[in-house]
Amino acid sequence: MEIQTSAQERLERVAGQQPLYAALAGILTRDIRGGKHQPASVFPSEKELTERYGVSRQTVRQALRVLRDQGLISSHPGIGTIVRESAPARDRFNAVNSTEELLQFVGDTEMHAVSRRNVLVDQELAARLDCQPGLLLSEVAFLRKTPGADLPMSYVLIYVPPRYAAAQETPPVSNSPIYQNIERMFGVRVHEIRQDVTATVLDDKLAQVLQAKAGEAALQITRFFYDESKALIQVSVSYYPSSRYTQSARFRAAPNAA
Amino acid sequence: MEIQTSAQERLERVAGQQPLYAALAGILTRDIRGGKHQPASVFPSEKELTERYGVSRQTVRQALRVLRDQGLISSHPGIGTIVRESAPARDRFNAVNSTEELLQFVGDTEMHAVSRRNVLVDQELAARLDCQPGLLLSEVAFLRKTPGADLPMSYVLIYVPPRYAAAQETPPVSNSPIYQNIERMFGVRVHEIRQDVTATVLDDKLAQVLQAKAGEAALQITRFFYDESKALIQVSVSYYPSSRYTQSARFRAAPNAA
């Protein structure tokens, strides 16, 4: 007994030049993040998705692979595809699986400029940035959003020495990382990145900017960019409300073990 | 003008039941790591691999995807497939604290056993551990301390399938990781680890165990240990009060930068 699911939803290719599977992945991602599917529940089967969206199974599988790589779902033969989210299924962003993604993944997000100013590093900031007080730095503030999302994923503060300040002159909305601007404009090359991850609680000011609740837990990720001679190129401090972001990484054992 | 490449190499499926693409990925990986292809050189094209090994292009592409995910190659339309690195350097940046460091660091700490019990996985826990509800798991709780320190660094919950439960029988104070016990006692081998990092706020119960203040921010780190066949070996959930721990990682540029 089959139910005729005549209603084939339209798969509109956003911005014209997106592959089919990417468009589908985007839709499914939004469905999950928008709470249309409960965590630990069974996702529509591949067959169902092929019929609903009128694409081949290959395309569906490639779209699901994107979600799987992002840790949004997990697949099990004979069972199906399981929504793999913890927490309230709201806006939850996912993360970084390789060092390349670490640097690249900003490409999928929009950086909305918030403010820009010069700051004199005081004691407190010096401790946070691991540099000397009295230094003059150029600071820009961004909100990072995934296109289409309501709430920002994170609030980012980027500090660079005054000589690189020109690299911070970005349009109101951009998606190319500042450090790449510096590399391109000044011919330097990022050689080492140090990343410190800690947890913090959002104060009133941060909560307001992020449209989150004060008192909510957040990841604070600080990244230091150095060139070959260990000179500091850039420091970024990001705040990710815990309900919107989980940093995910995979490590593989060396394949040599016999 | 075509060159007849008659010699079709044999694709022997190791251990009988390995998928074709996995066997091919293994061969190609060994070729690269064995130095058969120089870094920055062009890898054989998909068409060539298809003919040489007598498999379809799908299979070749799936094998190449494995290598690409590991950072061994990169693909560019119109150019070809480029060999990136042979040895440990994965791409432009390389995590200094790789698997070994990640796994080693527990060796410098003491694990104080707190409790041990069997848990029936409910909906909420199932989502957090990415397993099916109704499953029976063996849970142990530890406090991790640096020798001589007053306060514990973290509270750790470790879940293993019942068949590995024996590996959780540790002395009250130990410093060998559970997963190593499992490897030694059951002859399995950790092949991949997935690590999810998020922030949380300590509730009363956690704060009491950790001798911290309720409401303090904490890192919540969940690690999934898998063997070669992607079977789950162990899941650990750790809570680190933010005032006692910062996760720090370094990434270095690959020395090859062109």
Add this chain to the structure above:
DNA sequence: AGGTATTTGTTCGTATGTATT
């Protein structure tokens, strides 16, 4: 226990699009 249906995994074939040389 056994058999069938469902669901994901793998593999083949084929065609077309896009980027580079």
Add this chain to the structure above:
DNA sequence: GAATACATACGAACAAATACC
């Protein structure tokens, strides 16, 4: 423009794992 190489997409089939009766 033509040739090459990867990317995308469709269709089809069988295998393996699981669920249901």
